[in-house]
Amino acid sequence: MLSKSQIKLITSLDKKKYRNKHQLFVVEGIKSIEEFLYSDYELYLLFSVGDIYKNKDVISTFITEAELKKISFLSSPNSALAVFKIPESKPIGNDRLIVALDGISDPGNLGTIIRLCDWFGIKDLICSSNTVDCFNPKVVQSSMGSLTRVNITYLDLEDHLINRQDELIYGAFMNGESIYSSSVENKGILVFGNESNGIREEIEELVTSRISIPQFGQDRKTESLNVAMATAIMLSEFTRRTIEK
């Protein structure tokens, strides 16, 4: 059974303003919820259609499909919905490669980038304050549990990079040195920019190494690679070099 105030609270959580106010966010789908249950995240509410969590160490409130539809952000709700507390950021490491995002605005791209960080063992993702919120329901959905394994910090990216000027700061550009021939190390900071406008000028000035993915199509008319694809290829290159050393 779902109370009116619960419906109001949960549906408000698609907005960053209310996520911040309540320090809560929504996770949907049995698999994703399980990943959060077995992580450091603290459960606040759990609803399920039927006794999905019978053998787990959690208590879920049974609701109907119709009730789930009322609180779900998905067009086809997936049997369970949970609300978790937004955790405090952990300190940012500095002994290995960190990914930095300067104004990524598409939730699907951020979710994919979080999955890629998880896949390639990147522990820290830092985001400029205008990057889409990682607790946005679409980001949570597309990151598929990887959010539980990557430490994400929102900060003033310019200030942060100024304070780390003694480190390597790589920037992904359309016109940098080829990632295949440039000497990269699996540490420092690797910056990706906004989908339309790329990396801001003030951040660009702090970059110590401009890198790019060369295009092999003969007529070279192709639009730039989507930022998530560029992240996939660059993280693959950075990690490959490390294991080959």
Add this chain to the structure above:
Amino acid sequence: MLSKSQIKLITSLDKKKYRNKHQLFVVEGIKSIEEFLYSDYELYLLFSVGDIYKNKDVISTFITEAELKKISFLSSPNSALAVFKIPESKPIGNDRLIVALDGISDPGNLGTIIRLCDWFGIKDLICSSNTVDCFNPKVVQSSMGSLTRVNITYLDLEDHLINRQDELIYGAFMNGESIYSSSVENKGILVFGNESNGIREEIEELVTSRISIPQFGQDRKTESLNVAMATAIMLSEFTRRTIEK
């Protein structure tokens, strides 16, 4: 001015059945339409809100925003909509790497894979007959003009691979040899499978080299990489090896 029969025709083209019947498909957005105009594709109808194509060698029918909304498949229509003829497939090359898709079902994934093929100079993409149609409006949208530069052929993938048994047939699996340490050549065929079920058994039997992208996250709980991400990383590896030779 838009006629009733034009509206009926265009809106029917979101279905494969009607695209096949009329041998027509829709392209939306000024930039994408331009890429098709300057390709081998043959224009059938062109509509624009205002005189966008004034200085181009084409004639567009002016329509209102409200009319565009009636025929557009986008939630925010983008000033122009064109209908092009579906071209005949060109012969498939065999002197360089071909990408093969076994049952890709998500239009966004196919569109992204087409963009990646274009970026990495892959001329031929072959698709099992149950792969989503490349003239699906969402595929056209997400491939962003790259469709004009990649030759896509739908065929019986099993039959086709049986006929090419003397070539290298790479398959992307979760449990293959690491792409970083396996010796790959930039020719042969590289097969990717369906988003949920991977490569079908009958195709798997024809694969001569199983490759995969190793996971670096410490606890290795991450879901498999999305197929478009896997394609990005693998195509990057195949082309890198070629230029380093």
